Amino acid sequence: MEYTKKDLGSYNIHLIKTNKFKTVTVKVIFRRKIKKEEITIRNLLTSLMVFSTKNYDSKRKLTIKAQDLYSVGIGSNNGRVGNYINTTFTLSSLNDKYTEKNNLNNAIDFLCEILFNPDIENDAFKESNVEIAKTKARSNLLSIKEDSSGYSLIRCLEEYDNKSPISYRMSGYLEDLESITGKDLYSYYKEMINKDLVDIFVLGDINEAEVLQKIKSHFKLRILKKEKPIYQLTEKKTRSKKLFVKESFNAKQTKVNIVCTCNGLNYHERTYVLPLYSVILGGGTDSKLFKEVREKHSLCYSIFAYPNRLDNVLIVQTGIDKENFKKTHELIEKNISDMKKGKIKEKEIEIAKQYFETSFDEAEEDPNSIIDIYASIEFLKSDDLETRRQKTNSVTKNELVKVAKKIKIDTIFSLEGEQNEKEGI
Amino acid sequence: MKKKEFKNLDLSYYYEKLENGLEVVMIPMENKKNYFITYATRFGSDITSFASKDAKKEKKYPDGIAHFLEHKMFEQEDGVDPFTFFSQTGTGSNASTSFDNTQYICYGTKNFNENLRYLINFVNSPYYTDENVEKEKGIIAEEIKMYDDVPDFKLEMRLRENLFSALPRRIDIGGSIKEINKITKEDLYNCYNNFYTPNNMFIIIVGNFNVKEASKIISEELELKENVKTPKIKEIVEKKQVRLKKDEITGNIEIPKVAFGLKQHLKDFEEYDKVDLDLYFSMITKILFGGSSTFKENAIEKNLLNNLYIDGEDAGEFKIFFLMADSNNPEELIKEIKKEINKDSLDKETFERMKKVSIANEVRISDDVSGMVRTAFNDLLYYKEVIDDRVNRIRNLNYEDLMNIFNKIDKENYASIIMKPKKRK
Numbered sequence: 001m002e003y004t005k006k007d008l009g010s011y012n013i014h015l016i017k018t019n020k021f022k023t024v025t026v027k028v029i030f031r032r033k034i035k036k037e038e039i040t041i042r043n044l045l046t047s048l049m050v051f052s053t054k055n056y057d058s059k060r061k062l063t064i065k066a067q068d069l070y071s072v073g074i075g076s077n078n079g080r081v082g083n084y085i086n087t088t089f090t091l092s093s094l095n096d097k098y099t100e101k102n103n104l105n106n107a108i109d110f111l112c113e114i115l116f117n118p119d120i121e122n123d124a125f126k127e128s129n130v131e132i133a134k135t136k137a138r139s140n141l142l143s144i145k146e147d148s149s150g151y152s153l154i155r156c157l158e159e160y161d162n163k164s165p166i167s168y169r170m171s172g173y174l175e176d177l178e179s180i181t182g183k184d185l186y187s188y189y190k191e192m193i194n195k196d197l198v199d200i201f202v203l204g205d206i207n208e209a210e211v212l213q214k215i216k217s218h219f220k221l222r223i224l225k226k227e228k229p230i231y232q233l234t235e236k237k238t239r240s241k242k243l244f245v246k247e248s249f250n251a252k253q254t255k256v257n258i259v260c261t262c263n264g265l266n267y268h269e270r271t272y273v274l275p276l277y278s279v280i281l282g283g284g285t286d287s288k289l290f291k292e293v294r295e296k297h298s299l300c301y302s303i304f305a306y307p308n309r310l311d312n313v314l315i316v317q318t319g320i321d322k323e324n325f326k327k328t329h330e331l332i333e334k335n336i337s338d339m340k341k342g343k344i345k346e347k348e349i350e351i352a353k354q355y356f357e358t359s360f361d362e363a364e365e366d367p368n369s370i371i372d373i374y375a376s377i378e379f380l381k382s383d384d385l386e387t388r389r390q391k392t393n394s395v396t397k398n399e400l401v402k403v404a405k406k407i408k409i410d411t412i413f414s415l416e417g418e419q420n421e422k423e424g425i
Numbered sequence: 426m427k428k429k430e431f432k433n434l435d436l437s438y439y440y441e442k443l444e445n446g447l448e449v450v451m452i453p454m455e456n457k458k459n460y461f462i463t464y465a466t467r468f469g470s471d472i473t474s475f476a477s478k479d480a481k482k483e484k485k486y487p488d489g490i491a492h493f494l495e496h497k498m499f500e501q502e503d504g505v506d507p508f509t510f511f512s513q514t515g516t517g518s519n520a521s522t523s524f525d526n527t528q529y530i531c532y533g534t535k536n537f538n539e540n541l542r543y544l545i546n547f548v549n550s551p552y553y554t555d556e557n558v559e560k561e562k563g564i565i566a567e568e569i570k571m572y573d574d575v576p577d578f579k580l581e582m583r584l585r586e587n588l589f590s591a592l593p594r595r596i597d598i599g600g601s602i603k604e605i606n607k608i609t610k611e612d613l614y615n616c617y618n619n620f621y622t623p624n625n626m627f628i629i630i631v632g633n634f635n636v637k638e639a640s641k642i643i644s645e646e647l648e649l650k651e652n653v654k655t656p657k658i659k660e661i662v663e664k665k666q667v668r669l670k671k672d673e674i675t676g677n678i679e680i681p682k683v684a685f686g687l688k689q690h691l692k693d694f695e696e697y698d699k700v701d702l703d704l705y706f707s708m709i710t711k712i713l714f715g716g717s718s719t720f721k722e723n724a725i726e727k728n729l730l731n732n733l734y735i736d737g738e739d740a741g742e743f744k745i746f747f748l749m750a751d752s753n754n755p756e757e758l759i760k761e762i763k764k765e766i767n768k769d770s771l772d773k774e775t776f777e778r779m780k781k782v783s784i785a786n787e788v789r790i791s792d793d794v795s796g797m798v799r800t801a802f803n804d805l806l807y808y809k810e811v812i813d814d815r816v817n818r819i820r821n822l823n824y825e826d827l828m829n830i831f832n833k834i835d836k837e838n839y840a841s842i843i844m845k846p847k848k849r850k
Contacts, residue, residue: 020456022792059725063716067778071785098788132725139731139751142679146576250677250847252570285508285518295506298563301571319571354515354535361458361534365794417574 010221011198015208024204025367026091030196034085034165040172041188046076047133052119070099072107082231082310112218124182141174156257156413159245161236166311201371233311235263238408251417258316259411270309272391273403279352281305288335299324322416339404356392433816434791446624450801452631458534460632461798464548465528468620470598475656477619487607489600492522494613496561502552524594537634545646551617553610569599576676580844584684587669587840591661619656629801632794665690667840675847681755682844685762686747705830712775720765729758739807755843766836783819
């Protein structure tokens with residue numbers, strides 16, 4: 001795998017040459033500081049950009065074109081990374097070997113058509129298309145409670161700190177949706193294309209010079225960007241008294257979310273010790289919580305703990321019968337507190353390290369994960385994979401206990417299932 | 426052990442059937458670091474009634490027993506938890522139960538030989554006690570409740586209930602809390618001894634491993650394993666017609682949902698090769714309802730459709746196709762679906778393009794370890810052999826057969842359900 005980066009002032013190109021895959025993957029990532037009031041319009045914009053373009057002016061025509069290019073995959077996604085919002089357009093095309101000469105070239109042209117030739121008239125996205133995109137967005141926003149786990153997490157984070165970006169709903173807000181017009185969308189589009197930080201990643205069996213030339217000819221961005229982003233959220237002071245929130249919900253199962261602050265961690269602790277800590281606590285079928293809450297006490301089917309290092313939190317999630325809330329909560333608290341007291345076995349540490357070693361290996365088997373690694377080196381100044389392996393392996397029990405002591409339960413949220421299922425018990 | 430090629434995909438595989446009937450498929454991928462192993466039985470939630478070799482009379486077992494058994498395989502007499510065994514080398518493991526199979530999997534990048542041997546051994550060593558059976562009931566009850574809270578899941582269940590009169594897949598794979606509470610360790614041993622036998626099982630291995638060593642381990646562990654006489658399973662007579670054509674239910678939703686299922690008797694398509702027939706069926710679904718269909722375009726423009734999901738399923742002598750969608754105007758959407766399936770002809774140009782799409786899809790799958798496991802798995806389950814010439818088969822599909830099959834489909838044999846939001850108290 002050979003990696004080259006070209007800094008072109010207004011954007012970066014990252015070329016990753018490898019013959020490992022039968023596909024070529026291109027990701028174009030636009031980044032800017034996240035603002036709550038921009039989430040809804042940005043979601044609408046990205047869905048409109050992959051809905052139609054000037055030359056393919058309906059979703060059907062756009063799909064037919066993608067199918068003609070041997071089913072080239074096109075997708076867009078908005079995700080929050082700490083203080084930033086990343087908008088990613090992904091293209092996945094088969095190598096020409098499996099298609100025909102120039103297919104990749106045409107696929108890249110197609111991606112650029114989507115990015116730079118939007119379906120506008122009179123400086124506005126077409127109102128009829130805007131209506132379609134709004135209907136879809138409205139329907140998704142209204143259906144947000146269908147996924148009770150996702151909804152309970154959203155509500156929990158709003159209770160935790162409703163001012164912080166951690167609480168922003170990435171699906172957007174109904175109250176922002178209705179007033180957005182085709183004109184607003186086009187001016188936001190211009191803002192995004194011209195002012196956002198832009199990185200382009202291309203991975204596959206490529207001719208680097210050709211791809212570089214191709215991208216340069218399409219990406220005529222001119223504004224130089226000197227922004228030095230800070231991704232890490234500011235730490236929120238842990239509540240002196242834990243916040244308990246209970247909300248009733250029309251469901252059989254009760255979803256429990258617990259947010260812990262992890263303040264005062266240094267880079268090494270946040271990047272290497274905290275992930276190991278969370279795998280030991282609740283990373284999977286071998287974790288303390290899985291063994292204690294599920295296997296020993298039969299209280300739940302699934303239970304997880306995971307960190308969000310840029311947000312300075314660790315989150316525990318499970319689904320239980322509402323009658324068992326007290327018992328479950330006590331067990332989770334007990335396990336968190338045991339780890340502070342040093343109750344961590346060397347074997348547990350070893351298993352957690354092995355887990356990461358496999359994740360690092362597997363990351364190299366997937367084009368998207370490889371790009372994510374390079375993106376995180378670029379954006380977050382993360383270490384490369386080899387360093388990550390070494391540093392994860394070097395973590396000691398003392399370091400884990402030190403981090404454990406800084407994990408503090410802040411908010412406990414229970415989305416309580418109203419329907420009681422006592423059938424047959 | 427025979428080496429064969431997946432034609433046009435630069436990929437080989439090995440197939441072997443041991444004397445006791447156990448089938449083995451190995452697909453080595455030298456450029457990958459990871460591997461995936463599945464050890465599966467053709468025993469799923471569809472079988473709840475059978476006469477074992479010692480018993481003369483057929484016995485009805487509680488619904489959900491296959492799934493319960495899957496959970497209990499992870500209980501081992503030596504006290505070692507299989508999850509822990511695999512985790513020690515960073516290997517992931519899991520299991521899942523479907524209507525017609527149960528599979529045990531492990532996947533990782535290290536310790537292949539030991540993990541393969543262990544996977545076989547743990548699935549070959551049942552250990553059920555009154556105590557450990559009792560303990561599982563609470564865990565599975567939470568799993569059942571978790572799914573019960575998902576509106577799409579409930580709608581899909583209801584669709585199967587209405588499509589079928591007698592087939593056990595009318596009932597949830599997990600059973601019900603009432604039924605699972607009846608399960609005893611004797612029930613589990615009976616099911617295990619009758620269906621976890623070499624002639625009812627198979628192993629699929631894909632990724633980075635040594636074929637010779639894997640083959641040796643499988644022979645050592647399984648060659649001498651004997652079969653018991655396959656139990657008699659009374660044939661379930663399923664009516665050709667759907668049980669209930671039109672239905673309306675309520676759910677915890679904001680936007681109404683539609684489910685539409687077509688039930689086809691495979692006897693009506695006897696003259697076609699099963700693999701080709703499935704390819705044609707999949708083409709027909711894509712042409713009618715896929716991304717580039719006029720149906721989808723019109724339905725979106727008329728605000729009838731959001732989040733369309735289409736799928737097909739083999740159910741013994743039957744094939745079912747289903748569509749699920751969110752819709753602001755469910756009655757109208759159902760009318761449009763009916764209109765679409767009753768069309769006079771299918772677009773020939775779209776058919777040719779769909780061939781390109783399907784071939785591209787085969788290439789992508791052949792580059793993906795878990796994708797190849799799924800393909801080989803379904804091949805063994807539904808065709809009883811590995812299909813290695815799919816690309817050629819797709820190329821050779823012809824429009825006349827497509828139209829003949831389309832015309833043979835009994836378009837009146839459908840079940841449609843509307844799920845409406847519950848009225849607020």
